[in-house]
Amino acid sequence: MAVNYGTQRVTPGAHFGTRDWLAQRITATLLTLFTLLVIAEVVFSTGPIGYESWAAIFAPQWMKALTLAVFVSLGYHVWVGMRNIWMDYVKPPGIRLGLHVFTIVWLVACMGWAVQVLWRI
Amino acid sequence: MTEVTRKRPEFRNINAFSDLTTYRMTPAAWVSILHRASGGLMFLLLPLIVWLFDVSVSSEISFAGFTSAFSAGVGFVPGWLFKLVVLAIIWAYLHHLLAGVRHVYMDATHKVSKEFGKSTALATLVLSIGLTAVLGAKLFGLY
Secondary structure: OOOOOHHHOOOOOOOOOHHHHHHHHHHHHHHHHHHHHHHHHHHOOOOOOOHHHHHHHOOOHHHHHHHHHHHHHHHHHHHHHHHHHHHHHOOOHHHHHHHHHHHHHHHHHHHHHHHHHHOOO | OOHHHHOOOOOOOOOOOOOHHHOOOOHHHHHHHHHHHHHHHHHHOHHHHHHHHHHHHOOHHHHHHHHHHHHOOEOOEOHHHHHHHHHHHHHHHHHHHHHHHHHHHHHHHOOOOHHHHHHHHHHHHHHHHHHHHHHHHHHOOOO
16 A cells, blocks of 8 residues: 555645644633632732622623633643544444434524623623 | 564453453553543543633632532432532542653653653652542542
């Protein structure tokens, strides 16, 4: 068989997962840093921890923009992860397609809700 | 192809009861399967997580509903069960995060020795379960 790797590989519409692999790590890093930021905001907030101090964390416009970026990153991260799970365990193409569609609808619906909540603050 | 590789046994149609139970589960194997399980769990509980975010930040009144869900329960779900589900989310997030940091660290530094894999896997399990126990005790008002 001819060489089918490196620059000689034949890639008819396929990708080798490198993009998702990298995206998974970049989004994970962003989610980790955001988690640490929110924990720090809670720890270093003044006064008792209640509604005021909690909601105040998400009040500034830069935090809203960052949180939106985190929601999108989370959505992509979960999509890659759940797609891997379905691809590993579910073989019939019809059921797999149905689960992929369910995953996308589930994620987009949750993301829409979360964005609405974010701009309600 | 050498003689050894050609004679490697091939397993197809893995039986969940007779085959999976014979697998030797090393600490790294537990971290791996729990990484997947915790991710899947958080995916399924995502609407609950968004709801928690919603009621906790929307208004003073909704925040009161947020806190009463833990003490008095919400709908047909009693408070203790609600706390238990939230504790499961806490564990899933901690395990997924720590296992993910281990993953990215190994990818970035190429530290992939057998011993390093075992020690970091044990550290991940001990830290995630330990932190869950500490936060769970706080959640259930033990301190």
